[in-house]
Amino acid sequence: MSRGNGPERAAGARWRPRRLIGGLRTRLVVTFVVVALISAVTATALAYRDARTAVLQRTQNTAVNDLRKRVTAVAADFDLPPDQRALSRLAAKVSDGIGARLVVVRYQDLVATSDTLADTRDRISTELRAAVHTGKGARFQRVMWRGEPYLTVGMPVAYADGDRRTSGLEVYAITDLRAERDDTAALLDSVRAGTAPVVLLAAVLALLAAGTVLRPVRKLSRATRELATGDLGSRVAVTGHDELADLARTFNETADALQASDAELRDQEAKARRFVADVSHELRTPLAAMTMVATVLEEDADQLPPDAARAARTVGAETARLSRLVEDLMEISRFDAKAARLNAGETDLAETVRASLALRGWTDRVRARLPEGVRAVVDRRRIDVIVANLVGNALRHGAPPVTVTLATVTGADGEWLTLEVADHGPGLPPEARERVFDRFYKADAARTRGAADDSGQGSGLGTAIALENARLHGGTIEVADGPHGGAVFTLRLPARRTEGGAG
Amino acid sequence: MVIIGPMPHVLLIEDDASVRDGMELVLRRHGYGVDTAATGEQALALLAEEGGARIELAVLDLMLPGMDGFEVCRRIRARSATLPVIMLTARGDDADIVTGLEAGADDYVVKPVTAPVLEARIRAALRRAEPSGQAREADDLAGLVIDRAGLTVTKHGVPVALPPSELRLLLELSASPGRVFSREQLLESIWDHTFLGDSRLVDAAVARLRAKLEDTPGKPRYVQTVRGFGYRFGPL
Numbered sequence: 242m243s244r245g246n247g248p249e250r251a252a253g254a255r256w257r258p259r260r261l262i263g264g265l266r267t268r269l270v271v272t273f274v275v276v277a278l279i280s281a282v283t284a285t286a287l288a289y290r291d292a293r294t295a296v297l298q299r300t301q302n303t304a305v306n307d308l309r310k311r312v313t314a315v316a317a318d319f320d321l322p323p324d325q326r327a328l329s330r331l332a333a334k335v336s337d338g339i340g341a342r343l344v345v346v347r348y349q350d351l352v353a354t355s356d357t358l359a360d361t362r363d364r365i366s367t368e369l370r371a372a373v374h375t376g377k378g379a380r381f382q383r384v385m386w387r388g389e390p391y392l393t394v395g396m397p398v399a400y401a402d403g404d405r406r407t408s409g410l411e412v413y414a415i416t417d418l419r420a421e422r423d424d425t426a427a428l429l430d431s432v433r434a435g436t437a438p439v440v441l442l443a444a445v446l447a448l449l450a451a452g453t454v455l456r457p458v459r460k461l462s463r464a465t466r467e468l469a470t471g472d473l474g475s476r477v478a479v480t481g482h483d484e485l486a487d488l489a490r491t492f493n494e495t496a497d498a499l500q501a502s503d504a505e506l507r508d509q510e511a512k513a514r515r516f517v518a519d520v521s522h523e524l525r526t527p528l529a530a531m532t533m534v535a536t537v538l539e540e541d542a543d544q545l546p547p548d549a550a551r552a553a554r555t556v557g558a559e560t561a562r563l564s565r566l567v568e569d570l571m572e573i574s575r576f577d578a579k580a581a582r583l584n585a586g587e588t589d590l591a592e593t594v595r596a597s598l599a600l601r602g603w604t605d606r607v608r609a610r611l612p613e614g615v616r617a618v619v620d621r622r623r624i625d626v627i628v629a630n631l632v633g634n635a636l637r638h639g640a641p642p643v644t645v646t647l648a649t650v651t652g653a654d655g656e657w658l659t660l661e662v663a664d665h666g667p668g669l670p671p672e673a674r675e676r677v678f679d680r681f682y683k684a685d686a687a688r689t690r691g692a693a694d695d696s697g698q699g700s701g702l703g704t705a706i707a708l709e710n711a712r713l714h715g716g717t718i719e720v721a722d723g724p725h726g727g728a729v730f731t732l733r734l735p736a737r738r739t740e741g742g743a744g
Numbered sequence: 745m746v747i748i749g750p751m752p753h754v755l756l757i758e759d760d761a762s763v764r765d766g767m768e769l770v771l772r773r774h775g776y777g778v779d780t781a782a783t784g785e786q787a788l789a790l791l792a793e794e795g796g797a798r799i800e801l802a803v804l805d806l807m808l809p810g811m812d813g814f815e816v817c818r819r820i821r822a823r824s825a826t827l828p829v830i831m832l833t834a835r836g837d838d839a840d841i842v843t844g845l846e847a848g849a850d851d852y853v854v855k856p857v858t859a860p861v862l863e864a865r866i867r868a869a870l871r872r873a874e875p876s877g878q879a880r881e882a883d884d885l886a887g888l889v890i891d892r893a894g895l896t897v898t899k900h901g902v903p904v905a906l907p908p909s910e911l912r913l914l915l916e917l918s919a920s921p922g923r924v925f926s927r928e929q930l931l932e933s934i935w936d937h938t939f940l941g942d943s944r945l946v947d948a949a950v951a952r953l954r955a956k957l958e959d960t961p962g963k964p965r966y967v968q969t970v971r972g973f974g975y976r977f978g979p980l
Contacts, residue, residue: 525855525856526760526762526763526855527762528856529760529763529766529855529856529857530760530762530763530765530766531766531856532856532857532858532859533763533766533767533769533770533856533857533858533859533862534766534769534770534859535858536770536858536859536860537769537770537773537859561858564856567856582838584838584942584943584944586927586943587972622942
């Protein structure tokens with residue numbers, strides 16, 4: 242259940258899906274394309290407007306000038322009032338002179354058109370006629386007729402003499418603007434054709450720009466994740482001199498500092514542990530001599546005066562205690578130095594537990610429920626250490642009856658062997674439950690010290706060593722309250738039935 | 745068991761004077777004759793002397809200045825194939841234990857050791873070296889002749905010198921050819937260890953025995969392994 246969680250979480254951190262929406266790359270591309278589009282459209286719109294205005298202006302000027310010159314030239318020898326034929330001739334003459342444009346000449350109710358088949362009514366608006374009729378100069382208007390653009394220029398013909406009165410003669414010329422319209426339309430088309438590649442180019446540029454920004458960012462982010470998952474050697478290559486390079490440099494410096502302080506801490510810890518191991522080792526030689534001769538004192542204690550006898554027995558008992566403490570310190574040092582090795586073989590657990598109890602004379606004080614045939618690949622010495630510690634604690638701190646129950650449990654995380662040691666004492670307070678596996682932790686110091694029961698008397702390291710032994714087997718020890726009070730310690734070991742399955 | 749004649753004589757090889765004196769004191773109190781040596785060289789010299797022959801067992805500290813305990817053990821074995829050797833070692837120094845057993849030690853005790861434990865081990869080792877008092881009989885097992893009363897082994901007529909632990913192991917296994925003995929059974933019957941003894945003692949003795957008996961120790965004929973259970977003699 243919770244065992245597989247760690248690696249999975251680490252893998253999750255490593256393999257984050259690439260962001261598609263809302264990512265830096267998308268944002269950059271969209272921005273570039275929008276900017277390119279706005280620039281293209283704005284430039285096109287301005288250019289188009291100016292070009293169109295210029296073209297039209299020129300066309301208008303040309304049309305007005307041409308008409309004026311032609312009318313001046315032709316109308317000089319024109320007699321008023323004209324008849325229809327003269328008017329038609331005039332229209333034709335004017336039209337000839339200005340490139341065969343459609344020309345309409347009016348005099349009061351008479352109307353003549355250079356091309357008699359053309360329909361001119363809708364192309365000469367009443368507003369234009371009114372303006373020409375009342376005004377003094379040339380007037381023009383752009384009109385749409387049958388979907389095509391035309392420029393209609395109109396002007397009154399004035400008498401050449403003195404006060405320049407209007408003669409009542411009006412000349413209109415209709416210029417076809419389709420060529421001009423096509424020119425400006427072609428401009429629009431070419432702009433439209435040019436916009437697509439520009440936008441594409443912008444997108445490509447944006448992708449390149451995003452790449453140059455994102456590559457270092459991605460490298461940095463990978464390095465950060467590695468650092469977060471404990472790989473303190475993770476660094477990024479610094480290239481260039483931009484802000485991202487600065488960031489990468491800062492990251493590397495931070496990682497350097499972190500690695501250095503981590504190494505220093507580990508070094509200090511290793512030194513402290515080595516010191517404990519060395520001290521224990523040094524204590525062992527004098528202890529070996531003391532342990533050897535202490536028995537002599539104890540054997541002869543009965544023949545000594547009472548005070549000396551008590552002293553001799555105390556020396557014997559405390560030497561044994563010191564011996565256990567040093568042994569336990571050395572044992573825990575080996576776990577710390579990862580030097581503890583499993584000497585495992587296929588074992589009948591019920592037999593092992595029974596032997597542990599019998600060896601310490603606990604068989605009659607413990608209710609053992611040990612089903613036969615529960616076999617596992619374990620280190621019997623280490624299992625004995627665990628059983629001795631758990632049962633010893635239950636006997637010392639808990640109230641009888643103490644029960645030891647061996648069972649096989651199949652859970653979601655595989656098959657486990659459990660050895661449950663329960664007592665019926667007051668149980669452990671919650672804060673003690675958390676710390677019971679800490680080194681030198683004693684839930685009730687006075688009681689522990691007071692219980693001079695020699696066999697397996699704790700050094701304060703027993704539970705910590707028991708837990709380390711369980712872990713060495715790939716198992717654990719859990720502590721809880723029993724259903725009817727009392728503390729319940731449960732050793733859980735993975736069930737490995739075949740020999741050679743243990744490392 | 746009654747020991748007749750002079751008290752057993754033990755050689756203590758230990759560099760620390762206090763530990764050495766403590767052991768000597770305890771062993772003398774319990775009736776042993778004791779010779780002591782502070783170094784391996786001194787011990788080997790003592791064994792080579794005329795009086796060296798009276799020594800029946802050596803207690804050997806592995807951590808010695810100069811020549812280390814393993815080398816001393818190998819040299820003792822080279823001189824006398826049958827002298828029992830008990831190593832003094834630190835618990836958990838597993839590599840030391842294995843190397844020491846390979847070098848030919850019969851048993852080991854962990855320092856600091858109490859007097860009763862040391863004495864019990866010495867007694868057990870000496871008992872292994874005693875003649876069993878059985879009727880004189882010699883088994884001929886496919887070229888391997890085991891004289892149970894005289895405690896001699898010959899293979900195709902050539903004597904094979906065996907230290908007590910290996911000899912006892914061979915006697916125990918060959919007494920019931922084909923029967924499987926667990927390591928725990930062998931530890932209890934041969935080494936007098938409790939149920940929680942170190943089964944590597946058995947494995948090491950088997951390995952040493954095979955090296956001396958088998959034509960190809962990798963494919964043993966006489967002492968065969970029964971995986972997951974233990975050892976048996978044969979079937980030949």
